[in-house]
Amino acid sequence: MKKSSFFIFFIAFSFHSFAQNESQKGEVMMKLLMLKTALVAKDSITLSKLLADDVTYGHTNGLIQSKSALIHSVMTGEQDYKSIEPSVMNIRIFDKTAVVNMDSKVVLNYNKQPMQIDMKITFVWVNKNNDWQLEARQAVKIN
């Protein structure tokens, strides 16, 4: 009896942590969607909420932008995102850290130059006060 109740507890507990992990993955996926939408819509209020103050946002050419530099560049249309289409996505949660690997096709005008880039992106989200914020992003071009 004791053994079986322990066993049930164990199953329930592991299911609980499994479910929690899955719901956190859902939260992060939602944030990724919000980020994509805000970049295309030039929504500085949402961008400001999603990005950690000390975020480092790395591009395929090696340029790394701060929060203010990224928001400024998006709002002025210097980096003018037309569409961002994620395909493969893998989210791993460890405690308050989420690491995301994503393949994405990005269409944008950069300094009015139209480009289409197939990229792989690593995102790092950190949960602060029950909310996920982007701490780092690094994209790399694939041919």
Next chain:
Amino acid sequence: MKKSFIILFFLFSSAIVFAQSKDEKELTEKTYLLSHTVFGTKDSATLDGLLAKTVSYGHSHGNLQTREEMIKGVSHNLSNYTDTAVSSIKIFMEDNTAIVRYLFKAKENKKDGTVTDLNFSMLLVWIKEKSVWKLMGRQAVSLN
């Protein structure tokens, strides 16, 4: 009474500062160790200790490796690296997450005799697992 309280506060706050710098020291050392192992000793046991179970290891050309693939890839890598240089290390810490960015330069001497200049910007993600920092993610991007 007031004085002792101030002293206590001072001790406490310096302990926090000390704890922070201890983490930064460990992260800096591990960043160097990782670079030195990947581009130097290629020692699997060292990599085994540095990598988290679910690490993702991204190369500059987009190839993404799991823990097993990465360790195998490094130990089977026949290239020899010279003039390796790690610079501009920046650490961003948030609780048990740390992001390390740095620049890496080297000459890759391939087995066929060709030499390639490597010039990378690196992103590392470290997580604190049972009070030890482990690598959870890495993404290299070429600056050439």
